[in-house]
Amino acid sequence: MARLSLITACWNSARTIGDTVRSVNEQTLPDLEYLVIDGASTDDTMAIVAREGRRVTAAVSEPDRGIFDAYNKGIARSTGDVIGFLNSDDFYASPTVLADVMAAFEDETIDVVYGDLTYVDPVNTDKIERVWRSRPPTKANIARGHHPAHPTLFLRRRVYNQAGVFDLGYRQAGDVEFMMRVFHTLDLKWVYLPKIMVRMRSGGATGGNFASLIRQNRAVRKAQVDLGIRYPLVGFALHKIMDRFQQRLRGRMATL
Template sequence: MKISVITTSFNSAGTIRDTLDSVAMQTYPDIEHIIIDNQSTDDTLAIVAAYPHIAKVVSEKDNGIYYGMNKGLELATGDIVCFLNSDDWYAHKNVLQTVAEAFLKLGTDVVYGDLQYVDKIKTGKIKRTWRSGKFNPKKMFYGWMPPHPAFFALKKVYDKTGGYNTGFRSAADYEIMLRILILHQFSAGYVPDILVKMRAGGYSNATINNRVKANNEDARAWAVNGLKPHFLFRYLKPLRKIPQFIFR
């Protein structure tokens, strides 16, 4: 099974080496790494050019990360598709091997695992650990979700459900997982392993105002799919993050 790893980038020279190194070191033999760059003006593309494992590079102006992800989906030829942002990296060299084996063993349409947030500068310092737990679709109605960077789906899933909704600013990743797992009811299996490390931060968590906007987008993700979560969803979703800081 070929795995397509899609990385979007924009002026990512300070972080993308970690991303590229983590893919290059994977023990799994059949990987297609696709880079979708939003016309970076720093050394991002020069760094990318130094990695011979990369299968495809596109650098052209677009309207944001979700547009780039959709471009990657169009180019992907793998049986499995995943997204690894240019400031994230795989936690160990056997991540993709573990994921491929899980697809074969579990026979599911989706496989997901755990994610660890680390300090932006001191990346060995753990900020919080997102342990997803076993899949139960009912949990999503109460604010549960899998971590998008540790979310792997068969290409046929995206072929049926479509790409990322670019009408969202920060929640298109949440919306597409909701669409896949709840609206279309594709099966999912859990790998109890930290698969991805991510630098802490990001738009939706940068300020309280941004968090409120992101929470509103999360609610809209249900509405655009004609779905309705539990009435306490807006409160339960952020509350689920608290144990991630305690049990690191």
Template sequence: MKISIVTVCYNSAATLADTLASVASQDYPDVEHIVIDGGSTDGTRELVEREGGHVKVFVSEPDKGIYDAMNKGLAHASGELVGFLNSDDVYTHSGVLSRIAGVMADPALDACYANLYFVDPMRLDVVRRVWRSRDYEPGLCARRGWMPAHPTFYARRALYLKHGGFNLDYSLQSDFDMALRLLDIHGIRTRFVPEFWVRMRMGGASNASVRNVLRGNLEAWRAVRAHNIPVPPWFILVKLASRLGQFGKRSLDLG
């Protein structure tokens, strides 16, 4: 099966080369790499032209933010499976996409996901935080603010065609809203694979400041309410507390 990888970026020349190289190094033969750039002015376009020989689709134009860019990527995707690897992310090894294809060879599955390393922005081999996921249980997103690590989430493109793309009403937590819709509301069939597939640099938009953390959690709360799901009064506290266990963990095994 063809796997479409969507990378969204904006003024990401400092980190995008690592992402391009990581996708190019995958040993899986049928990969469609789509790069959606928000109209960068820092040399990102020139970088893709120079080092993105494997890139099948490159779009560089203004957009309405990261989730608008992701929707553009979905519109260009032609693979049976779609995943998102942002411009500060890399795979943990060259066999990740082969592993995903093996898991998703099971026709009963709609999606799969795994664990993720948060790494030092300057040292991809230095782990700062560990996101260990879990098997999904019905209602887990709405009840606890849980979601799979989005850069490890691979779903059949047909799901997005059927249930829609990312909701631009949420500038920080549209990936949570997507997980809520696909898992809690539509009950897609998923498999958690207890492996590490992605290294993600610390410092993403949703965690860039305390203000953004609070805004993001309020957005998640609003997303649950928008779907007419009763929200426990402790929702935000539980969502915040669930992240505390990710800190203080270290691992030198990045393979």
């Protein structure tokens, strides 16, 4: 039976990481490896992890080169057959998320499991702002700029063995570049779980203001060029705008 390695990267996350580790505590999956990789926080992040993280199996705090470096450290330290990530301002939407994921991986031919995500207000996390409904990671969707929500994405270790890890050169879009590289270059078998798996606080390095969105999408376009993915800029931009509009519309409908 496959075992899950879950990785949380954090840095000065004392305000939110308690929700993250408590949501892992509540998971009904009986066995998992849970790694916390901290970038030498100067606040109470690690004290909270030590106090609240009952299911944390290992935690390390040391300087790093950013979140994607922390991801790579977590992958290198992990031992599970399946790898997933939960960031320090995210938390699981229900206690059965990880059990549902690993049930899908009982089929040894499955390489990928993913689902949906909601963006919530950073303070009032019951208030839904956007709903990200992940689309199938086909080559056509990847070219248009559509990909699964990364915190809902779980991959077998063999995918990392084939595709490599996160490229630190993409500081604004390392997760997107990685997913494009995986789904554009490999033929994988996936399962989509049509449920909200993760609640993510809005804002952050790539989910905040207009300028940050522009920087991220420029990085995504550069990654597409580097990977040999060709798609018209106008079409790419229109797909991104429409996707964001649909996310907000679903968020409004969810609060009615």
